Amino acid sequence: MDFLDTDTSPRLGPRSGARPQADEGVTALYAAHGVSLIRMGFVILGDRGAAEDVVQDAFVGLYRNWDRLSDPAAALPYVRSSVLNGCRAARRAQARRERRDRAAAARDGWLSLDSAEAAVLLSQEHQEVLAAVRKLAGRQREALTLRYYLGLSTEETARVLGISAGTVKSTLSRAIATLGRVLKEES
Numbered sequence: 001m002d003f004l005d006t007d008t009s010p011r012l013g014p015r016s017g018a019r020p021q022a023d024e025g026v027t028a029l030y031a032a033h034g035v036s037l038i039r040m041g042f043v044i045l046g047d048r049g050a051a052e053d054v055v056q057d058a059f060v061g062l063y064r065n066w067d068r069l070s071d072p073a074a075a076l077p078y079v080r081s082s083v084l085n086g087c088r089a090a091r092r093a094q095a096r097r098e099r100r101d102r103a104a105a106a107r108d109g110w111l112s113l114d115s116a117e118a119a120v121l122l123s124q125e126h127q128e129v130l131a132a133v134r135k136l137a138g139r140q141r142e143a144l145t146l147r148y149y150l151g152l153s154t155e156e157t158a159r160v161l162g163i164s165a166g167t168v169k170s171t172l173s174r175a176i177a178t179l180g181r182v183l184k185e186e187s
Contacts, residue, residue: 019066026059029062038051058079058086065078137175140175144172146160
């Protein structure tokens with residue numbers, strides 16, 4: 001029995017507007033792309049839990065807005081864009097927390113440490129590359145992740161980011177050059 005279909009709260013009553021197309025569409029999309037979107041979020045955020053939260057929020061948003069989609073084929077680009085936007089918001093929130101934590105650590109004499117679980121998940125080399133990717137400017141980081149990590153074409157990356165294919169190419173070129181410099185400096 002489906003939990004969502006059995007909501008009998010006295011305030012709302014049983015679910016009368018079942019949305020089988022949304023249920024099936026979102027479920028199938030999550031099954032096909034959920035893991036890769038979580039991985040993309042992890043590359044951008046560096047935190048698996050935060051990446052899972054962002055992807056979950058994106059799929060909830062898709063479900064809520066399913067009836068507004070002009071074409072079900074637009075669902076995947078919608079979710080990708082939503083995940084990117086969620087990652088941007090999470091990075092802003094993360095930056096605010098880190099600034100606050102650093103100030104508190106400096107004030108109290110504590111050192112901030114990364115989670116042990118995250119540290120053992122990746123080899124040292126991968127950690128260095130991911131750290132360098134996270135230092136890239138937002139659009140560079142996102143273009144690099146979409147193009148090379150998710151394997152989207154230049155045109156698909158352009159659609160997701162809402163920029164031209166030429167801008168994607170120049171952004172990727174700058175991102176790779178910056179990444180090379182950063183990794184060379186750290187070695």
